[in-house]
Amino acid sequence: MAPCWPLGLCLLFLLRSPVSSEEAGSSCHSASRAVKNAGEGGSVYESVSRAEDLRFKYSKKANIERPVQGALQQMAFIPAGVFTMGTDEPAIPQDGEAPSRRVHIRPFYMDRYEVSNAEFEKFVSSSGYITEAERFGDSFVFEGLLSEEVKRTINQAVAAAPWWLPVKGANWKHPQGPDTDIHDRMDHPVLHVSWRDAVEFCAWAGKRLPTEAEWEYSCRGGRENRLFPWGNNLLPNGKHYANIWQGTFPSNDSGEDGYTGTAPKGPSSGTDRVKKGGSYMCHKSYCYRYRCAARSQNTPDSASSNLGFRCAADTTPDDILEEMKGHSEAVLNR
Numbered sequence: 286m287a288p289c290w291p292l293g294l295c296l297l298f299l300l301r302s303p304v305s306s307e308e309a310g311s312s313c314h315s316a317s318r319a320v321k322n323a324g325e326g327g328s329v330y331e332s333v334s335r336a337e338d339l340r341f342k343y344s345k346k347a348n349i350e351r352p353v354q355g356a357l358q359q360m361a362f363i364p365a366g367v368f369t370m371g372t373d374e375p376a377i378p379q380d381g382e383a384p385s386r387r388v389h390i391r392p393f394y395m396d397r398y399e400v401s402n403a404e405f406e407k408f409v410s411s412s413g414y415i416t417e418a419e420r421f422g423d424s425f426v427f428e429g430l431l432s433e434e435v436k437r438t439i440n441q442a443v444a445a446a447p448w449w450l451p452v453k454g455a456n457w458k459h460p461q462g463p464d465t466d467i468h469d470r471m472d473h474p475v476l477h478v479s480w481r482d483a484v485e486f487c488a489w490a491g492k493r494l495p496t497e498a499e500w501e502y503s504c505r506g507g508r509e510n511r512l513f514p515w516g517n518n519l520l521p522n523g524k525h526y527a528n529i530w531q532g533t534f535p536s537n538d539s540g541e542d543g544y545t546g547t548a549p550k551g552p553s554s555g556t557d558r559v560k561k562g563g564s565y566m567c568h569k570s571y572c573y574r575y576r577c578a579a580r581s582q583n584t585p586d587s588a589s590s591n592l593g594f595r596c597a598a599d600t601t602p603d604d605i606l607e608e609m610k611g612h613s614e615a616v617l618n619r
Contacts, residue, residue, distance in 0.1 A: 360394040360598065361503075368502050369510060390502045395495055396595035399474035400486060402467045405457060408486050417479040418456040424477045426452045426461055435462040474593035480558040480585040483594040492596035497559045499597060558585055560592070 367389050375382035408414060418424035428436065428448050439450050454463030457477045467473070478486075480494075487493050495503070505511040513519065 359397040361397050363390070363393050363395055363499070363503055365392045366390055366502065366507070368505060370498055370501055388498050388502070390498060391599075393495075393499060394598045394600075395499070395503055396492075396597070399593045399595050400483075401472050402457070402475045403471040405475040405478070405486060406471070408489050412485075412489060414482075414485055414489075416457055416477065416482045418477045423451045423453045424455040425449045426455050430461045432462065432464055435464060476593060478592070478594060486594075487596040490596055492598045494594065495597035556585070 367387055369385050370388040371385045372382050373385045426449075428450050431450065431452065435452060436450070439452065441451060452462045455461070455477060457475050458467055459465050460467065460476045483494055504514050506514070515521065
């Protein structure tokens with residue numbers, strides 16, 4: 286049976302890969318700050334990957350004691366392999382999902398869960414880091430999450446995606462605006478982090494952001510042509526498996542983004558960064574980006590209330606490697 290790597294995929298994720306700023310426009314995925322500004326390896330590893338209950342820990346550089354009980358960050362070992370990336374039948378052609386191609390992946394590690402508020406708070410306390418949303422003084426929030434009081438203070442929206450509102454005081458500590466906080470959700474994924482913020486956190490933890498190919502390879506869980514992270518059925522047993530949008534989005538192309546039909550394809554390189562994964566804003570009738578092959582983009586400084594990240598690593602520290610070897614020998618000697 287092909288391996289399945291348990292990685293909770295419920296948010297949009299920031300990735301290391303660059304992408305053209307013209308390759309895809311704003312959407313339900315998240316708003317761009319640029320849009321707003323314009324308007325305004327070895328046998329040991331292989332045996333360990335089959336061992337049960339092995340927990341991969343942070344490096345010594347991170348050196349944090351987590352305030353969340355029983356929520357130690359774990360890393361899953363992803364073995365090397367070859368998989369089919371992308372699709373020949375893109376649901377959103379302008380996002381550059383096509384064509385399908387065979388991609389070789391080296392072994393690596395990826396966080397099992399998104400970086401949490403508690404973990405990010407440790408990073409901030411240790412380094413004094415200030416996120417870009419805090420520096421800018423605002424961030425994008427889905428209007429359905431805002432209080433009426435906050436809505437009354439906003440007179441601007443993203444033309445192509447009017448449900449995204451720039452909220453003053455919205456940041457990782459105040460995810461739905463200045464009248465909210467994270468005190469009762471420290472184990473939730475940290476939000477309102479830009480690509481640059483994520484890069485800084487991963488570097489502090491002795492890790493890095495995953496590449497687009499690594500993320501999609503992990504999403505497919507060792508299965509060829511898997512459509513969603515959980516399988517090929519959108520509604521297993523008639524039930525929603527993930528926190529995706531339920532209901533309907535407008536069925537007509539309004540052309541509010543300046544294009545009717547498919548937006549023109551941009552150049553093959555650029556300064557924007559790739560995003561993968563779905564969120565509570567995604568729906569099959571509109572963005573449909575919780576598919577493994579789906580992708581979108583945003584500027585490196587943009588953040589929003591449905592965008593998080595997880596880290597990856599090529600190797601683990603020596604102390605963790607020794608633990609892995611010991612566990613591997615125990616498994617082999619059973």
